Amino acid sequence: MPTGTILVADDDAAIRTVLNQALSRAGYTVRLTSNATTLWRWVSSGDGDLVITDVVMPDENIFDVLPRIRKMRPDLPVVVMSAQNTFMTAIRASEKGAYEYLPKPFDLKELTTIVGRAMSEPKGRPASPAEETNEHIPLVGRSPAMQEIYRVLARLMQTDLTVMISGESGTGKELVAKALHDYGKRRNGPFVAINMAAIPRDLIEAELFGHEKGAFTGAQARSSGRFEQADGGTLFLDEIGDMPMEAQTRLLRVLQQGEYTTVGGRTPIKTDVRIIAATNKDLSHLIQQGLFREDLFYRLNVVPIRLPALRERLEDIGDLVRHFFMLAEQEGLPSKQIDQAALERLRRHRWPGNVRELENLIRRLAALYPQDVITTSLIDQELSQPAPSSLNGEDASQNLGDSVERYLNGYFDNFGEALPPPGLYHRILREVEYPLISAALAATRGNQIRAAELLGVNRNTLRKKVKDLDIQVIRSSR
Known part of the structure; x- marks a missing residue:
């Protein structure tokens, strides 16, 4: 039968009750508090064999307390829980010396397993370095898969x-x-x-x-x-x-x-x-x-x-959309918002190109449409665009030119008397380059030398474009 005392700190009474019942049934002695001050008093007095704590407490953020705990009692395991389920929360928990990080809502069985493992491990587990991190979030999403x-x-x-x-x-x-x-x-x-x-x-x-x-x-x-x-x-x-x-x-x-x-x-x-x-x-x-x-x-x-794949984490689309709009705004594009119906439309899409496809869509919406709020009709318009035509000579080139001209005329009409934001040439060029180079590589079965000849560009130029545009080159035998 497990033994030991567990200190639980969470300002949510329901969570304290659930943890008290589960850990008590498992054979542990449990002490409960709703604030970081009491938790620190218990720890500094030498109480407890393990700590389970929320990050955001009414009186102090636990990430400010963790370094003090690690310095005073380096052998005391601390399990951190948080409803702020971001990549940076997990990283900060690790860097501040937490034994384990669990996103809320947590799985009770998993938590008791972590507690049992921590309580049975030999003492003297080294602390993680407490280094400050850049608050820029490189990964976005709060789905269970991303957690x-x-x-x-x-x-x-x-x-x-x-x-x-x-x-x-x-x-x-x-x-x-x-x-x-x-x-x-x-x-x-x-x-x-x-x-x-x-x-x-x-x-x-x-x-x-x-x-x-x-x-x-x-x-x-x-x-x-x-x-x-x-x-x-x-x-x-x-x-x-x-x-x-x-x-x-x-x-x-x-x-x-x-x-x-x-x-x-x-x-x-x-x-x-x-x-x-x-x-x-x-x-x-x-x-x-x-x-x-x-x-x-x-x-x-x-x-x-x-x-x-993005279709396996559709609940992250809202966070991803807001993140990509924010990045677009930082690059000088107009600020945009998206309504709930449009978000639901995005969640119904299959996203064969995954997060990259979503990011490219958001950049187009930010660059090419004057509306402040993106609606379902705009999403439908973009997602219903046909794939680029295959290269089959002068007729296809003329049809493509006509299509681009009609598209741009409609784009400028949307702005009325105003002009779109600067940088239109490079934005449109990037949108055209990706399918053009992808089509040439597909036509040459991934042979970059032949693709460069087909496009009429230097092979090194093509290689740089493939890298910059992150184009996947798939080779196959005839």
């Missing part, structure tokens, strides 16, 4: 564990990787990202590990690779499923031995990087096909994180 991701990320911040992020295109894999870096112990080092799908397969090894002068045709000088550039920081390997087998073998050796050689080089170079990989593919299926090394998968998949 679990926040908790996992909070546990990983002070580690160097290799992480594998999986999820559909547009779910925010690089955003999660950047958050792991920016709020982790390597935050003062570089964050270097490389997209395997955006680099010619024969150049990936040189991009990763660098090359010596004369290593191959065109190598006129020594060049550093991404591992060297990321030394002391984080290397993000995006779309790892597109890495060719030869590069996989070299990467495995780096993960095993902690060193690498440049292409054309002989001297081993020690590396100190944290690896975060990401994929939108089923790597187990690639392993079965002989396209991905199983031993490399296990080296990379130390901590797996699956990002939910």
Whole structure:
């Protein structure tokens, strides 16, 4: 039978009652308070074997109390609960030294399991560093799916564990990787990202590990690779499923031995990087096909994180919309609001492009419409836009020109005598570039050299556009 005293601090009487009943039935002695002052008096007197506390208390924020608790009683586990279910709440709980963070409403069975684990662990658990964080929120959403991701990320911040992020295109894999870096112990080092799908397969090894002068045709000088550039920081390997087998073998050796050689080089170079990989593919299926090394998968998949598709977290759409409108306003676009009916219309959409598709929609709404409040009719108008026509010669080009002209004429008519906000050229150009480049890559089955020729642009220009626009390059055999 469990024993020990648990201190519960929450200004909600109903929560105190529920916790008292559940923990008492489990065999613990429970002491209840509605304020942080009493909690601190109990802790400073040496009372209690574990604390369960809300963040926002009537007299003090618990994040201001936690450092004092950790200093006075570093072995006392503190479980933090909060209805402010944001990424930053989870991160601050971890950085301030909380044993665990639970979003409200919490699962009572999960809470009792956490209590049992904390009470049975040996004392002397090291405190997390209490460092202040930037209040900018890199991840948005309060759905249960996102809450679990926040908790996992909070546990990983002070580690160097290799992480594998999986999820559909547009779910925010690089955003999660950047958050792991920016709020982790390597935050003062570089964050270097490389997209395997955006680099010619024969150049990936040189991009990763660098090359010596004369290593191959065109190598006129020594060049550093991404591992060297990321030394002391984080290397993000995006779309790892597109890495060719030869590069996989070299990467495995780096993960095993902690060193690498440049292409054309002989001297081993020690590396100190944290690896975060990401994929939108089923790597187990690639392993079965002989396209991905199983031993490399296990080296990379130390901590797996699956990002939910937007259709799996529709309750987050309101927060995401407000967040994207705020970002658009910070960039100089007009302030916008959205009515409830329009939000419901967004929740009924399937969102094949996930959060990226929603963000692009919100930017268009902020840039192209003069209305202060976005209504269902505007949402319907945007979501019913047909996909870009395939490229089939002069007729298609003329039809596209006519469509763009009609669209822009209607857009200017909406403003009446006023003019739209500055920067229209670049906003419209970006909207056109994405489907144009995507269509060219699809037509050439992901061959960027042929796509560049088709578009009439330099290959390096195309590669930069693919990276800047975050276009997923999917290769397939004929």
